[in-house]
Amino acid sequence: MLIYTSDHSLYCAKLRILLRHKKLIFQEAPPPGGGGSQKYLAIVPSGNIPALVDGDLTLTDSEAIAEYLEEKHPEIPMLPATVIGRAKCRERSRFADTRLEPALRLTFAHVDPETRDSAAISLAHAQIQKQLIALGHMLGRAGLSPDRLWMGDPGTIITLEWIALFEGPVVPKLDWPASVRTYQKQMTQHAAVRDEIDAYRPEMLGYLQEKGAV
Numbered sequence: 450m451l452i453y454t455s456d457h458s459l460y461c462a463k464l465r466i467l468l469r470h471k472k473l474i475f476q477e478a479p480p481p482g483g484g485g486s487q488k489y490l491a492i493v494p495s496g497n498i499p500a501l502v503d504g505d506l507t508l509t510d511s512e513a514i515a516e517y518l519e520e521k522h523p524e525i526p527m528l529p530a531t532v533i534g535r536a537k538c539r540e541r542s543r544f545a546d547t548r549l550e551p552a553l554r555l556t557f558a559h560v561d562p563e564t565r566d567s568a569a570i571s572l573a574h575a576q577i578q579k580q581l582i583a584l585g586h587m588l589g590r591a592g593l594s595p596d597r598l599w600m601g602d603p604g605t606i607i608t609l610e611w612i613a614l615f616e617g618p619v620v621p622k623l624d625w626p627a628s629v630r631t632y633q634k635q636m637t638q639h640a641a642v643r644d645e646i647d648a649y650r651p652e653m654l655g656y657l658q659e660k661g662a663v
């Protein structure tokens with residue numbers, strides 16, 4: 450299996466946590482010709498990163514890839530055994546992809562202090578705070594044991610890592626719900642999460658340095 454990734458992409462780190470947890474062997478490469486290039490678009494029409502190439506299959510979207518790998522390699526399952534468990538797990542994935550990360554993404558054009566728009570940062574801060582509070586409540590109600598790593602966790606935990614890193618250098622202080630703090634600690638008990646964060650953190654810090662934010 451080959452995955453096309455870019456250095457500091459959050460969704461690539463999300464995918465690598467899943468691959469690590471499932472103990473799947475993969476190779477990683479930057480998009481041929483660069484992200485958005487004609488060469489890459491010829492392979493991956495959406496230009497999306499990450500993309501998976503598995504034999505004749507080329508697949509994009511980290512969540513579609515996660516679902517595919519779960520079906521193809523169920524030996525280490527990342528979806529619960531019950532219908533409700535699977536639904537709550539997918540709810541967590543979708544929340545991370547459509548609420549939490551988009552709130553963080555509002556900051557991306559304003560990471561560099563030289564070009565930062567303080568009104569945009571205030572808006573992003575309010576959105577991130579709102580989603581952290583929502584997540585805090587959702588974690589308590591999901592009924593998903595933190596002793597296992599579920600498919601909804603990689604995207605959630607890696608987005609929380611970015612938010613924690615941005616708190617201070619990019620966005621003002623946040624009020625972290627206790628359940629979110631506990632969840633972060635619980636997730637680092639999983640080797641796949643720990644190993645990916647250890648490997649990925651220098652990329653995250655490098656991004657902040659590149660933008661002059663630290």
Ligand SMILES: N[C@@H](CCC(=O)N[C@@H](CS)C(=O)NCC(=O)O)C(=O)O
Nearest residue numbers: 458459460496497498499510511512
């Ligand atoms: N929903 C997508 C989001 C992935 C995404 O936003 N990837 C960014 C890099 S982190 C990307 O592809 N950027 C290049 C582009 O949109 O052309 C997923 O889960 O894979």
